[in-house]
Amino acid sequence: MRQKEKKIRARLETSSFRDPGGFVFYLDGQPYRQINQKSKQNFDLLTNSGLYQDLAGKGLIASHAEVSNKFAVTKDAYKIIKPQIIPFISYPYEWSFDQLKDAALTTLEIQEIALSYNMSLKDASAYNIQFIGYRPIFIDTLSFEKYREGQTWTGYRQFCQHFLAPLALMSKKDPRTNLILRDFIDGIPLDLTSQLLPNATKFDLSLLTHLHLHSLNQKRMAEKKINKSKYRMTRFQMLSLIGNLKSTIEKLKMNHFKTEWQEYYSFTNYSDKATEQKELLLKNFLNQPRPKFVLDLGANDGRFSQIACQNGAYTIACDIDPLAIEKSYLEAKRNKNSRLLPLIIDLTNPSPSLGWASVERKSFNQRAKVDCVVALALIHHLAISNNLPLPMIAEYFAGLGDNLIIEFVPKEDSNVKILLQNREDIFTEYSKEGFEKAFQLFFNILGRENINESKRILYLMKRK
CATH class of the missing domain: 3.40.50.150 (Vaccinia Virus protein VP39)
Structure with a gap:
């Protein structure tokens, strides 16, 4: 009977359904995250390797406390955690240029640190970042997976669409282009980004590689079956990729055009x-x-x-x-x-x-x-x-x-x-x-x- 009451009181977070490894729910207005059995190995590695403690200590990831499994919503629950409360949930299309830039750099810093613990981010969604005041913080505990030597970064395309594409457009075209993110919930498509960016950006090697050529490669491979074993990346190469993305983003500056209210x-x-x-x-x-x-x-x-x-x-x-x-x-x-x-x-x-x-x-x-x-x-x-x-x-x-x-x-x-x-x-x-x-x-x-x-x-x- 008690179990039945608990299920009635639980309210699922409407944005937390895409990852079969777990989900966020609310009890009496308080947020909880259920870690499913499917995520047991990666969650244990995150906490037992010291990666979680390192990120939390640096203020890069929302802290959490493990609570009783009596709060579990479904039978396949492995653990239930109570995450740090974020005062206000905001979205990338509501952020200024430097907010999005800091969110991007935080994501790359986390990926860099994760690799040192033999883990990697399996996605790079801008929605995994929230702000507590001026400070960006990563909120998705289930985004980490075990790193396997030779693997490519699965979050690379998403990072380019969620972060690099809008930042490049805000820098090279107009700060208001971040509103395009409202129409494309999984980031601005790279082909559209390539069309909108000035031709001069093709002479910037980093933007040429990560946006223009990346877009062409997406089109070329769109209908082909990809043999993933053919595409391998050493740890050093992945760190070099992260480093290049970081320097590319750091070089981008906001396009300061005159607005009605700025002064x-x-x-x-x-x-x-x-x-x-x-x-x-x-x-x-x-x-x-x-x-x-x-x-x-x-x-x-x-x-x-x-x-x-x-x-x-x-x-x-x-x-x-x-x-x-x-x-x-x-x-x-x-x-x-x-x-x-x-x-x-x-x-x-x-x-x-x-x-x-x-x-x-x-x-x-x-x-x-x-x-x-x-x-x-x-x-x-x-x-x-x-x-x-x-x-x-x-x-x-x-x-x-x-x-x-x-x-x-x-x-x-x-x-x-x-x-x-x-x-x-x-x-x-x-x-x-x-x-x-x-x-x-x-x-x-x-x-x-x-x-x-x-x-x-x-x-x-x-x-x-």
């Missing part, structure tokens, strides 16, 4: 005095709900997100601008800020549910459930630039968090005047009164403060 705080209509007061008001409002988890929408370079971090909250800083998020990530990395996770999110078109049956990768809205939402200098862009009715915005914010700190920017503000200068003002409900009326449908207003030397108002609200 926002350099040209804002706030005075220094008003900015300081706004920071103080934000601190005071954050001190009331004392959130542990904050979602900062329209965060730009994360200046105000850092206040939430200083207040003790794990903070997701979201912005549509890839250069603003890049700047925020690099700043968090410099400061070793493990509480700040910047992500590229377009609120008017956030990451959708993707993959098999549209459940393999959860939408941003499904993942973004927090204690407090912060939305500073954002409402006019949503309501006026994107024609979103105020009640719809309020309802959306209410679905994300229990508390809301939001800045209302009136029509008298110079930034709103710029938005309206070349279009008809059809926004009759966009006023302080209309704003409060719309948001009080879903929130109770707990506090409101005028921001000095401006017509703007900062509100603290609690969801009804």
